[in-house]
Amino acid sequence: QVQLVESGGGVVQAGGSLRLSCAASGRTFSSYNMAWFRQAPGKEREFVAAITRTGVSTYYADSVKGRFTISRDNAGNMLYLQMNSLKPEDTAVYYCAASYGYNWYRLDQYVYWGQGTQVTVSS
Secondary structure, three states: OOOEEEEOOEEEEOOOOEEEEEEEOOOOHHHOEEEEEEEOOOOOOEEEEEEOOOOOOEEEOOOOOOOEEEEEEOOOOEEEEEEOOOOHHHOEEEEEEEEOOOOOOOHHHEEEEOOOEEEEEEO
16 A cells, blocks of 8 residues: 655745655555646646656646656655646646556546645736
């Protein structure tokens, strides 16, 4: 079993940057593909970015491509999301999630979820 704990959220002005972290417990972190999702008030949870087990391949939603960077440190059991050029529409609760599969957009592919961290971008 894996427990995921996100941190790094906060309030930032438009154009600013934040780095989210996701700490994973257990010794099997490197067995999972990892992803970030977000959920804004009144909206469905949506895919943001994903990274494969070894970190070789990354995938992004069109809305964040070129602004966000996902990375991982398997030795330290950490997942990161560097968010630059933030926009008010990036405001949401951000979740990290672990999956065995490769269908990044399907929420039911993910077996473990964190509790989320709030990101608020002011205009």
